Amino acid sequence: MRIVLFGATGMVGSRIAAEATQRGHRLTAVSRSGQSPLPGVSAAAADASDPAKVAALVAGADAVASACVPPRDGSEPKEPFLALNRSLAQGMREAGVRRLVVVGGAGSLEVAPGQELCDLPTFPEAVLPEALAHRAVLEYYRTLDDLDWTYVSPAAEIAPGERTGRFRVDDDRLLTDANGNSRISAEDYAMAFLDELEQGTHVRARMSVAY
Structure with missing residues:
Protein backbone atom coordinates (compact mmCIF):
# COMPACT_ATOMS: atom_id res chain seq x y z
CA MET A 1 0.00 0.00 0.00
CA ARG A 2 1.28 3.48 -0.80
CA ILE A 3 0.79 5.77 2.20
CA VAL A 4 1.50 9.49 2.54
CA LEU A 5 2.01 10.46 6.20
CA PHE A 6 1.80 14.10 7.29
CA GLY A 7 3.43 15.04 10.59
CA ALA A 8 5.86 12.16 10.20
CA THR A 9 8.64 13.41 12.47
CA GLY A 10 6.68 13.89 15.70
CA MET A 11 6.51 11.48 18.62
CA VAL A 12 3.44 9.65 17.30
CA GLY A 13 4.11 10.24 13.61
CA SER A 14 7.55 8.68 13.76
CA ARG A 15 6.09 5.55 15.40
CA ILE A 16 3.45 5.33 12.68
CA ALA A 17 6.20 5.67 10.09
CA ALA A 18 8.18 2.85 11.72
CA GLU A 19 5.13 0.58 11.93
CA ALA A 20 4.13 1.23 8.32
CA THR A 21 7.66 0.53 7.12
CA GLN A 22 7.89 -2.65 9.18
CA ARG A 23 4.71 -3.88 7.52
CA GLY A 24 6.15 -3.32 4.08
CA HIS A 25 4.11 -0.31 2.99
CA ARG A 26 5.57 2.29 0.63
CA LEU A 27 5.70 5.42 2.74
CA THR A 28 6.24 9.08 1.96
CA ALA A 29 7.01 10.93 5.19
CA VAL A 30 5.90 14.57 5.03
CA SER A 31 6.89 17.26 7.51
CA ARG A 32 7.68 20.95 7.45
CA SER A 33 11.38 20.17 7.88
CA GLY A 34 11.42 17.53 5.15
CA GLN A 35 13.49 15.23 7.36
CA SER A 36 12.98 11.49 7.19
CA PRO A 37 12.00 9.81 10.48
CA LEU A 38 13.78 6.60 9.45
CA PRO A 39 16.74 5.69 7.24
CA GLY A 40 15.59 4.76 3.76
CA VAL A 41 12.13 6.31 4.08
CA SER A 42 11.25 8.78 1.34
CA ALA A 43 10.65 12.25 2.77
CA ALA A 44 9.14 15.52 1.54
CA ALA A 45 8.90 19.03 2.93
CA ALA A 46 5.37 20.44 2.87
CA ASP A 47 2.71 22.08 4.98
CA ALA A 48 -0.66 20.33 5.12
CA SER A 49 -2.34 23.73 5.17
CA ASP A 50 -1.54 24.13 1.45
CA PRO A 51 -4.17 22.15 -0.53
CA ALA A 52 -2.20 22.30 -3.78
CA LYS A 53 0.89 20.78 -2.16
CA VAL A 54 -1.24 18.15 -0.46
CA ALA A 55 -2.83 17.23 -3.80
CA ALA A 56 0.54 16.94 -5.52
CA LEU A 57 1.99 14.75 -2.76
CA VAL A 58 -0.94 12.36 -2.34
CA ALA A 59 -1.76 11.85 -6.03
CA GLY A 60 -1.74 8.11 -6.68
CA ALA A 61 -1.61 7.16 -2.99
CA ASP A 62 -3.80 4.41 -1.55
CA ALA A 63 -4.21 6.23 1.77
CA VAL A 64 -3.26 9.36 3.66
CA ALA A 65 -2.33 9.41 7.35
CA SER A 66 -2.20 12.57 9.44
CA ALA A 67 -0.25 12.91 12.67
CA CYS A 68 -0.42 16.70 12.58
CA VAL A 69 -0.87 18.54 15.87
CA PRO A 70 -2.40 21.91 16.80
CA PRO A 71 -0.10 24.92 17.23
CA ARG A 72 1.77 24.80 20.52
CA ASP A 73 3.13 28.34 20.58
CA GLY A 74 0.64 29.69 23.11
CA SER A 75 -1.79 31.01 20.49
CA GLU A 76 -5.41 29.86 20.20
CA PRO A 77 -5.05 26.54 18.34
CA LYS A 78 -8.60 25.67 17.27
CA GLU A 79 -9.08 27.76 14.13
CA PRO A 80 -5.59 27.15 12.67
CA PHE A 81 -5.93 23.42 13.28
CA LEU A 82 -9.37 23.34 11.70
CA ALA A 83 -8.03 25.25 8.70
CA LEU A 84 -5.16 22.77 8.33
CA ASN A 85 -7.53 19.80 8.34
CA ARG A 86 -9.87 21.47 5.85
CA SER A 87 -6.90 22.04 3.56
CA LEU A 88 -5.77 18.44 3.95
CA ALA A 89 -9.25 17.22 3.00
CA GLN A 90 -9.43 19.61 0.05
CA GLY A 91 -6.07 18.47 -1.27
CA MET A 92 -7.18 14.86 -1.06
CA ARG A 93 -10.36 15.67 -3.00
CA GLU A 94 -8.32 17.39 -5.71
CA ALA A 95 -6.09 14.30 -5.99
CA GLY A 96 -9.00 11.85 -5.93
CA VAL A 97 -7.78 10.03 -2.80
CA ARG A 98 -10.49 9.00 -0.34
CA ARG A 99 -8.90 7.06 2.54
CA LEU A 100 -7.70 9.16 5.49
CA VAL A 101 -6.70 8.05 8.99
CA VAL A 102 -6.13 10.82 11.54
CA VAL A 103 -4.30 10.92 14.87
CA GLY A 104 -6.91 12.39 17.19
CA GLY A 105 -7.12 13.51 20.79
CA ALA A 106 -8.43 11.82 23.91
CA GLY A 107 -10.23 14.83 25.39
CA SER A 108 -13.45 14.26 23.47
CA LEU A 109 -13.78 10.62 24.55
CA GLU A 110 -16.81 9.84 26.71
CA VAL A 111 -16.30 9.05 30.39
CA ALA A 112 -20.07 8.60 30.78
CA PRO A 113 -22.97 8.88 28.33
CA GLY A 114 -23.00 12.48 27.10
CA GLN A 115 -19.99 13.49 29.21
CA GLU A 116 -16.56 13.98 27.66
CA LEU A 117 -13.20 13.82 29.38
CA CYS A 118 -12.28 17.43 28.58
CA ASP A 119 -15.49 18.71 30.19
CA LEU A 120 -14.56 17.34 33.62
CA PRO A 121 -13.45 19.97 36.16
CA THR A 122 -10.31 17.92 36.79
CA PHE A 123 -9.15 18.10 33.17
CA PRO A 124 -5.75 19.87 33.04
CA GLU A 125 -6.26 23.50 32.04
CA ALA A 126 -2.88 23.67 30.30
CA VAL A 127 -3.89 21.17 27.62
CA LEU A 128 -7.56 22.15 27.33
CA PRO A 129 -7.13 24.41 24.25
CA GLU A 130 -5.43 21.57 22.36
CA ALA A 131 -8.12 19.12 23.44
CA LEU A 132 -10.84 21.48 22.21
CA ALA A 133 -9.00 21.94 18.91
CA HIS A 134 -8.92 18.17 18.42
CA ARG A 135 -12.63 17.95 19.30
CA ALA A 136 -13.47 20.62 16.72
CA VAL A 137 -11.56 18.65 14.07
CA LEU A 138 -13.50 15.49 14.92
CA GLU A 139 -16.75 17.44 14.58
CA TYR A 140 -15.55 18.68 11.18
CA TYR A 141 -14.74 15.20 9.90
CA ARG A 142 -18.14 13.98 11.04
CA THR A 143 -19.69 16.36 8.49
CA LEU A 144 -17.81 14.75 5.57
CA ASP A 145 -19.30 12.00 3.44
CA ASP A 146 -16.91 12.21 0.49
CA LEU A 147 -13.81 10.94 2.32
CA ASP A 148 -13.37 7.56 4.00
CA TRP A 149 -11.91 9.02 7.19
CA THR A 150 -11.17 7.46 10.56
CA TYR A 151 -10.29 9.47 13.68
CA VAL A 152 -8.10 7.46 16.08
CA SER A 153 -8.15 8.70 19.69
CA PRO A 154 -5.40 7.48 22.01
CA ALA A 155 -5.75 6.81 25.71
CA ALA A 156 -5.55 9.76 28.10
CA GLU A 157 -1.82 9.08 28.45
CA ILE A 158 0.34 8.26 25.42
CA ALA A 159 4.11 8.14 25.56
CA PRO A 160 7.04 6.23 24.05
CA GLY A 161 7.17 2.67 25.32
CA GLU A 162 7.00 -0.95 24.23
CA ARG A 163 5.42 -2.50 21.16
CA THR A 164 3.44 -5.29 22.85
CA GLY A 165 0.58 -5.85 20.40
CA ARG A 166 -1.79 -6.15 23.35
CA PHE A 167 -4.38 -3.37 23.49
CA ARG A 168 -8.11 -2.77 23.32
CA VAL A 169 -10.10 -0.84 20.74
CA ASP A 170 -13.47 0.86 21.25
CA ASP A 171 -15.50 3.63 19.65
CA ASP A 172 -16.23 6.89 21.53
CA ARG A 173 -15.54 5.58 25.03
CA LEU A 174 -12.47 6.35 27.15
CA LEU A 175 -10.92 2.99 27.94
CA THR A 176 -9.43 2.49 31.41
CA HIS A 202 -14.14 2.25 11.59
CA VAL A 203 -14.68 4.12 8.32
CA ARG A 204 -16.32 7.54 8.85
CA ALA A 205 -16.14 7.00 12.58
CA ARG A 206 -13.94 7.52 15.62
CA MET A 207 -12.11 4.73 17.44
CA SER A 208 -10.19 4.71 20.71
CA VAL A 209 -7.13 2.68 21.71
CA ALA A 210 -5.86 1.84 25.20
CA TYR A 211 -4.62 -0.98 27.38
Whole structure:
Protein backbone atom coordinates (compact mmCIF):
# COMPACT_ATOMS: atom_id res chain seq x y z
CA MET A 1 0.00 0.00 0.00
CA ARG A 2 1.28 3.48 -0.80
CA ILE A 3 0.79 5.77 2.20
CA VAL A 4 1.50 9.49 2.54
CA LEU A 5 2.01 10.46 6.20
CA PHE A 6 1.80 14.10 7.29
CA GLY A 7 3.43 15.04 10.59
CA ALA A 8 5.86 12.16 10.20
CA THR A 9 8.64 13.41 12.47
CA GLY A 10 6.68 13.89 15.70
CA MET A 11 6.51 11.48 18.62
CA VAL A 12 3.44 9.65 17.30
CA GLY A 13 4.11 10.24 13.61
CA SER A 14 7.55 8.68 13.76
CA ARG A 15 6.09 5.55 15.40
CA ILE A 16 3.45 5.33 12.68
CA ALA A 17 6.20 5.67 10.09
CA ALA A 18 8.18 2.85 11.72
CA GLU A 19 5.13 0.58 11.93
CA ALA A 20 4.13 1.23 8.32
CA THR A 21 7.66 0.53 7.12
CA GLN A 22 7.89 -2.65 9.18
CA ARG A 23 4.71 -3.88 7.52
CA GLY A 24 6.15 -3.32 4.08
CA HIS A 25 4.11 -0.31 2.99
CA ARG A 26 5.57 2.29 0.63
CA LEU A 27 5.70 5.42 2.74
CA THR A 28 6.24 9.08 1.96
CA ALA A 29 7.01 10.93 5.19
CA VAL A 30 5.90 14.57 5.03
CA SER A 31 6.89 17.26 7.51
CA ARG A 32 7.68 20.95 7.45
CA SER A 33 11.38 20.17 7.88
CA GLY A 34 11.42 17.53 5.15
CA GLN A 35 13.49 15.23 7.36
CA SER A 36 12.98 11.49 7.19
CA PRO A 37 12.00 9.81 10.48
CA LEU A 38 13.78 6.60 9.45
CA PRO A 39 16.74 5.69 7.24
CA GLY A 40 15.59 4.76 3.76
CA VAL A 41 12.13 6.31 4.08
CA SER A 42 11.25 8.78 1.34
CA ALA A 43 10.65 12.25 2.77
CA ALA A 44 9.14 15.52 1.54
CA ALA A 45 8.90 19.03 2.93
CA ALA A 46 5.37 20.44 2.87
CA ASP A 47 2.71 22.08 4.98
CA ALA A 48 -0.66 20.33 5.12
CA SER A 49 -2.34 23.73 5.17
CA ASP A 50 -1.54 24.13 1.45
CA PRO A 51 -4.17 22.15 -0.53
CA ALA A 52 -2.20 22.30 -3.78
CA LYS A 53 0.89 20.78 -2.16
CA VAL A 54 -1.24 18.15 -0.46
CA ALA A 55 -2.83 17.23 -3.80
CA ALA A 56 0.54 16.94 -5.52
CA LEU A 57 1.99 14.75 -2.76
CA VAL A 58 -0.94 12.36 -2.34
CA ALA A 59 -1.76 11.85 -6.03
CA GLY A 60 -1.74 8.11 -6.68
CA ALA A 61 -1.61 7.16 -2.99
CA ASP A 62 -3.80 4.41 -1.55
CA ALA A 63 -4.21 6.23 1.77
CA VAL A 64 -3.26 9.36 3.66
CA ALA A 65 -2.33 9.41 7.35
CA SER A 66 -2.20 12.57 9.44
CA ALA A 67 -0.25 12.91 12.67
CA CYS A 68 -0.42 16.70 12.58
CA VAL A 69 -0.87 18.54 15.87
CA PRO A 70 -2.40 21.91 16.80
CA PRO A 71 -0.10 24.92 17.23
CA ARG A 72 1.77 24.80 20.52
CA ASP A 73 3.13 28.34 20.58
CA GLY A 74 0.64 29.69 23.11
CA SER A 75 -1.79 31.01 20.49
CA GLU A 76 -5.41 29.86 20.20
CA PRO A 77 -5.05 26.54 18.34
CA LYS A 78 -8.60 25.67 17.27
CA GLU A 79 -9.08 27.76 14.13
CA PRO A 80 -5.59 27.15 12.67
CA PHE A 81 -5.93 23.42 13.28
CA LEU A 82 -9.37 23.34 11.70
CA ALA A 83 -8.03 25.25 8.70
CA LEU A 84 -5.16 22.77 8.33
CA ASN A 85 -7.53 19.80 8.34
CA ARG A 86 -9.87 21.47 5.85
CA SER A 87 -6.90 22.04 3.56
CA LEU A 88 -5.77 18.44 3.95
CA ALA A 89 -9.25 17.22 3.00
CA GLN A 90 -9.43 19.61 0.05
CA GLY A 91 -6.07 18.47 -1.27
CA MET A 92 -7.18 14.86 -1.06
CA ARG A 93 -10.36 15.67 -3.00
CA GLU A 94 -8.32 17.39 -5.71
CA ALA A 95 -6.09 14.30 -5.99
CA GLY A 96 -9.00 11.85 -5.93
CA VAL A 97 -7.78 10.03 -2.80
CA ARG A 98 -10.49 9.00 -0.34
CA ARG A 99 -8.90 7.06 2.54
CA LEU A 100 -7.70 9.16 5.49
CA VAL A 101 -6.70 8.05 8.99
CA VAL A 102 -6.13 10.82 11.54
CA VAL A 103 -4.30 10.92 14.87
CA GLY A 104 -6.91 12.39 17.19
CA GLY A 105 -7.12 13.51 20.79
CA ALA A 106 -8.43 11.82 23.91
CA GLY A 107 -10.23 14.83 25.39
CA SER A 108 -13.45 14.26 23.47
CA LEU A 109 -13.78 10.62 24.55
CA GLU A 110 -16.81 9.84 26.71
CA VAL A 111 -16.30 9.05 30.39
CA ALA A 112 -20.07 8.60 30.78
CA PRO A 113 -22.97 8.88 28.33
CA GLY A 114 -23.00 12.48 27.10
CA GLN A 115 -19.99 13.49 29.21
CA GLU A 116 -16.56 13.98 27.66
CA LEU A 117 -13.20 13.82 29.38
CA CYS A 118 -12.28 17.43 28.58
CA ASP A 119 -15.49 18.71 30.19
CA LEU A 120 -14.56 17.34 33.62
CA PRO A 121 -13.45 19.97 36.16
CA THR A 122 -10.31 17.92 36.79
CA PHE A 123 -9.15 18.10 33.17
CA PRO A 124 -5.75 19.87 33.04
CA GLU A 125 -6.26 23.50 32.04
CA ALA A 126 -2.88 23.67 30.30
CA VAL A 127 -3.89 21.17 27.62
CA LEU A 128 -7.56 22.15 27.33
CA PRO A 129 -7.13 24.41 24.25
CA GLU A 130 -5.43 21.57 22.36
CA ALA A 131 -8.12 19.12 23.44
CA LEU A 132 -10.84 21.48 22.21
CA ALA A 133 -9.00 21.94 18.91
CA HIS A 134 -8.92 18.17 18.42
CA ARG A 135 -12.63 17.95 19.30
CA ALA A 136 -13.47 20.62 16.72
CA VAL A 137 -11.56 18.65 14.07
CA LEU A 138 -13.50 15.49 14.92
CA GLU A 139 -16.75 17.44 14.58
CA TYR A 140 -15.55 18.68 11.18
CA TYR A 141 -14.74 15.20 9.90
CA ARG A 142 -18.14 13.98 11.04
CA THR A 143 -19.69 16.36 8.49
CA LEU A 144 -17.81 14.75 5.57
CA ASP A 145 -19.30 12.00 3.44
CA ASP A 146 -16.91 12.21 0.49
CA LEU A 147 -13.81 10.94 2.32
CA ASP A 148 -13.37 7.56 4.00
CA TRP A 149 -11.91 9.02 7.19
CA THR A 150 -11.17 7.46 10.56
CA TYR A 151 -10.29 9.47 13.68
CA VAL A 152 -8.10 7.46 16.08
CA SER A 153 -8.15 8.70 19.69
CA PRO A 154 -5.40 7.48 22.01
CA ALA A 155 -5.75 6.81 25.71
CA ALA A 156 -5.55 9.76 28.10
CA GLU A 157 -1.82 9.08 28.45
CA ILE A 158 0.34 8.26 25.42
CA ALA A 159 4.11 8.14 25.56
CA PRO A 160 7.04 6.23 24.05
CA GLY A 161 7.17 2.67 25.32
CA GLU A 162 7.00 -0.95 24.23
CA ARG A 163 5.42 -2.50 21.16
CA THR A 164 3.44 -5.29 22.85
CA GLY A 165 0.58 -5.85 20.40
CA ARG A 166 -1.79 -6.15 23.35
CA PHE A 167 -4.38 -3.37 23.49
CA ARG A 168 -8.11 -2.77 23.32
CA VAL A 169 -10.10 -0.84 20.74
CA ASP A 170 -13.47 0.86 21.25
CA ASP A 171 -15.50 3.63 19.65
CA ASP A 172 -16.23 6.89 21.53
CA ARG A 173 -15.54 5.58 25.03
CA LEU A 174 -12.47 6.35 27.15
CA LEU A 175 -10.92 2.99 27.94
CA THR A 176 -9.43 2.49 31.41
CA ASP A 177 -7.76 -0.42 33.19
CA ALA A 178 -8.79 -2.04 36.46
CA ASN A 179 -7.14 0.80 38.40
CA GLY A 180 -8.90 3.52 36.41
CA ASN A 181 -5.81 4.45 34.40
CA SER A 182 -6.05 5.19 30.67
CA ARG A 183 -2.77 4.78 28.83
CA ILE A 184 -1.15 3.41 25.67
CA SER A 185 2.39 3.37 24.33
CA ALA A 186 2.99 5.28 21.11
CA GLU A 187 4.27 2.02 19.61
CA ASP A 188 1.05 0.10 20.35
CA TYR A 189 -1.04 3.08 19.26
CA ALA A 190 0.82 2.95 15.92
CA MET A 191 -0.04 -0.75 15.61
CA ALA A 192 -3.75 -0.03 16.12
CA PHE A 193 -3.52 2.92 13.71
CA LEU A 194 -2.02 0.75 10.94
CA ASP A 195 -4.50 -2.06 11.65
CA GLU A 196 -7.31 0.42 11.00
CA LEU A 197 -5.64 1.87 7.93
CA GLU A 198 -5.30 -1.60 6.44
CA GLN A 199 -8.63 -3.09 7.53
CA GLY A 200 -11.05 -0.14 7.57
CA THR A 201 -13.28 -1.30 10.43
CA HIS A 202 -14.14 2.25 11.59
CA VAL A 203 -14.68 4.12 8.32
CA ARG A 204 -16.32 7.54 8.85
CA ALA A 205 -16.14 7.00 12.58
CA ARG A 206 -13.94 7.52 15.62
CA MET A 207 -12.11 4.73 17.44
CA SER A 208 -10.19 4.71 20.71
CA VAL A 209 -7.13 2.68 21.71
CA ALA A 210 -5.86 1.84 25.20
CA TYR A 211 -4.62 -0.98 27.38
